Amino acid sequence: MKNIAMFRHRFLPITETFIYEELIKLNKYKPYVFTRVRMNKHQFPFPRVFVEKKNRQLLQLFRRKKIRLIHARFGMGGIDLLPLKIKARLPMITSFHGHDSPDNKRNHFRYKNLHQLFRFGEAFTVTNDQMKQILIKHGCPERKVHILHSGINVSIFPYQERIPPVDEAIRILFVGRLVEKKGAEFLIRAFAQVHENFPTAELYMVGEGHLRSQLKELIWQLDLHKHVHLLGDLPHKEVVKQMKKAHLFCLPSVTGQNGDQEGIPNVLKEAMCCGLPVVSTFHSGIPELITHGVNGFLVPEKNSDALAWQITELITHPELWGIIGFNAHQKVQEDFNSKNQVQLLENLYQQTIHNFYKKSHGLYKKRKG
Template identity: 50%
Template sequence: MPKIAVVRNWFLPISETFIYSELVNLHAATAIVCCKKEMNQDQFPFDPVFKYKSNEALSAILRKEHIALIHARFGLTGADLLQVKQELGMPMLTSFHGFDLPTNVKSMQKYKGRLDLLFQEGEAFTVTSKNMKKILVAYGCPESKIFVHHSGIEIEKFPFRDSIIPENSVITILSVGRLVPKKGMNDLIEAFNQVQHQWPNVRLRIAGEGPLRHELVNQVKRLNLDQTVTFLGALSYEDIRNEMQQAQVFALASVTTKDGNQEGIPNVLKEALATGLPVVSTRHAGIPELIRNGESGILVPEHDTAGLAQALLKLIKNPDQWKPMAKQGRKTVTKLFNAKKQVDELENIYQKVIEEFNQRGKEQTDDANKRDHTDL
């Protein structure tokens, strides 16, 4: 059973439940976590976790723990660990998730010219969508090194239920995401304003926290939506599930930011679909790989607030469409985004990378021995 070192600078931000889910569901490999800062330990209990301050300290940990493979979470971490990988002569798998893509201007600056070396030296890379794969290939990553590996959700934690109109006839639209530009919350609020003018008996609940909160609260006040839009703040995993059980419609208006930051395939959309919520979202990044427009949800162009409003109104006015969309959404998530299946796939990737690395090492040793024998 191979031993894997999962390296993430911070273990673990509340928005990265998918990393924790993979860790605790491993069964054909064992894992340790290495990080510079530990956080949210009550929500993400794991043992063992090793904290390190320098690459030298990390190398000592990996050597002592007899690690077979480094799994760097996020491209920037992979670039930071190149020296460790080379020093230990150890294979490394790097997972890209969205903000770390080279299309993001800020991330490219942080790579400091190391991205080409990462693509050259790294044994393999995972991306969460086909869209991400195209981006990495366009920036020079060998296609043969890339695995499209969807992050999964624990389906059983999101019980399916039929979305029905409540007795008070108030329709609740739920959105969940950090209050940052790429989540498009300002577009959603503008679209909701249009919806509310045509269908007053509707409410919007936004779960999440972030630097744009003050700006978004002011937008709500300016539009006189104080009584119909509620900011819930950062919620626990359990509280988000409860919100999904109570809502009638889910919306996420993801956009590509001016500096090129974008999503992969947001896990919260998978969770909403698994719950049985009809979904409205945008044709952004890998989202169309999850949601088929008109079948499991409705997709509109980025920043199209009028289109977003019309999509929401279409669902609100046609509750008979909720159930067939919900069934299709649950079917898609169960088939392609089930955490257990995705962990099996990840472990297969681990095994493949380790075996190919060891085989190359054996071949190099054999070649060297043949050269030595010829010289004699």
């Protein structure tokens, strides 16, 4: 079994469960985690984690653990480890996930050496075709870019057919950071319209972020404080419970003013796997997950009126919930099962290691001759 290094600047934010799922499901490779900061240890109790600030010490650890490949998470991680990768003479895969897009203006100063990363990095993974085209646009050779969807542990999100409530309010659920690209403001404004027609409807919002106070003020301005519930950050198990209790799920993602975008949000996959009818937007890679009218519904970005209309249509036609929810569950089972995605990742590890050392051996023989 070959040893590999997974690098993440912070191991691990609670929103990155998908990274942990991949780590614990690897079968053919033994991963060691290298990070600058260890966090949420109780939620992510991975045993082989090394906290090290300096690349010199990381290089010594790589040699001591006989690392054969580096897997850098997020583009910034690849940039950070590029000098070490070259010095250690190791192949490196860098995974881009969404907010680390080179199109994001906030990342421009971090990506001064992006062309070097694309030149010396062996492979790059992206979560959707749009991100692939962005990397190519910024100079990454197409042959190096691989679409690898982030999978979820489908066993955690059992299918449950949704039926309209009899003696309780309709629960609409949002899960996401309270930041611009999650579109929470547009959902709250849309919910104000929905609530006029369905006064007993309730909106539950899970997540924290710098927009919390601004959104709370908006909720009061719209006189929705008794019907919109800001639940803050919740452990993953509690998020699953919220999904079980919900009737509809909404994540109206938008492109931020600085160009910040989603990849394909894992929380949409989780909600769909549960059988929740979902409403989202024509944004980034989301249409690769949701086919409008088949396994969910999509509306244009930043359009509260369209969002309100679509949610109202779903509430008015509960006969759609069962078939939409079932199709959503099937889509995730077939295309976003973490077990299947890990197999594809291990195949990429194998291919990258084989090609790198075959090339290195050829160069050694050539020089020797």
